Amino acid sequence: MKIAVCIKQIMDPEISPRDFKIDADAKNAVLGKNPLVISTFDENALEVALQYVEKNSGEITVFTYGVAKSEDALRKALAMKADNAVLLESTKEAGWDSYQTGKVLAEGLKKHGPFDLVFFGRQAGDSDAGIVGAVVAEELGLPLVSFVTTINQKDDKVFFDRVTDEGRERVEASPPLAVTVTNDEGNTPRIPKVKDIMMANRKQISKESVGELPASDFMEIISLDIPSSDVVCEFLDGNEPADKVNRLVEKLKESKVL
């Protein structure tokens, strides 16, 4: 099985709100000293692909579209034991238009493919759009299986467990396919071993320039701000746990919740 995993490097979404700053004029977040990471669902996607290959067989190539420093994300993926890495290198940070990103990735996948399975995180941790996987699926003419948590193979059939609003379901589909992955207790990304990190640093990364993309035909960001909360929390104090609990119960009665 020839497998591709598309990843994106983003500012760590786990940083505290205190460290999150925006440039309202440039309409983007200020990186400052915050770390860059692989977007979390993309790491889950890589983990699902790695588990599949371990149980069955296959070769994994990770792709990213981004500026030169996105190489770090590919190195991490290689350290997690992906086989190959391709950087579709842009001279400018990607914009908000996921169509453009999807089309660049689709071109890269065509050039290095065809792939049997193309994985994506369900959505990027910065744009939270969840569009790129669908764009690539459409560009490559592949069916899409979304919100997948785990993959199993039995004979020549591939089964995907996925999450919906109704619960979980199992889907049968035949490659070639595009797959978006959501987090699950079974696909928490592995932590690379030190030895593998060192090996990954020596690996060759295929770099291809995509230059600078034109402005989006579809969308333009016109404002970015940090919403403020006007809620003032009333702390329920007391000497004993029972005092705090009693005060809470009184409050809930007053608000007619109980």
Next chain:
Amino acid sequence: MTHIVTVGFASDGKLNKSLFELIGAAKSFENTELSVVAVGSTIDTNELVGYGVKKVYVVDGLSEYQPESYLNAVLKGLDALKADIILLSGDSIGRELGPRLAIRKGFSLFSDVIKLKETNQGLVVTKPVYGGKAEAEFLNKGETAVVLLRPKAHDKALKSDDVAVEIEKVTFEASGFDGLVRIIEKLKDEGEGVKLEDAKIIVAGGRGVGSKENFSYLEELALVLGGSVGASRAAVDAGWVSTTLQIGQTGSIVAPDLYIAVGISGATQHMAGVSAAKHIVAINTDAEAPIFSFAEYGIVDDYNVILPVLTEKLREILS
């Protein structure tokens, strides 16, 4: 005149409730024509009378949701009309089909939208970005757009009894299943009882709960309150609870009367899922935790001391 088309699904014959949120959002636009594309089986369009809907395009004969056949069905309904804006609920079906619809139609696409308005320049949507830490406004530079609305961000449309509008109904028979992606089994999950989306009371746990076993404290409290147990992504990723319990921007969007957050730090992507909660109570040992800037009432203490006392007290009162 802007032609807004809302897309509804009725795999069991009953139109999904979120369709009425879409209609509510569409009604805030002036000078619009409102149509519905409904996909499913044995759809009762009478449910739509009184909401200002002029036309309903029904694609019937699809009793079970299958992504490829539903995608084709919605496209078939859309072929029959000239939409300017296509509205879908950002539930699991909408998030799966919306992007592909937009691409096939050549429309712009905006997802997880919490507000939308028509301006002189065109459609402007507001959506959270950076995991909910910020909100961005985007102008649609195209003529047309597919918009996925965050569930529960808009009130359901109110029915008006005075005007009985004649709905023009056009029915297509679905061409059936194309076999590419087939849902073969609904898997059982440990999450029993009330669905999180519909729960009136939710007791949710985060990283601070500390272990899988300790979620039993939350389960007992939820049981006494007749509520459901939820979790933050941190608790799911730690392997303590199933991903189907996850609440937040990438889990369930909930709107309970009471939300009790236990050992939850209050990451913005989690809070994005509970912004429609009427009352939020937070229990956390860290008085500085961001959760307290969202909570109406806070208790700074260890939850495994507080919850048993609270459960016992409520058992007395409620029994």
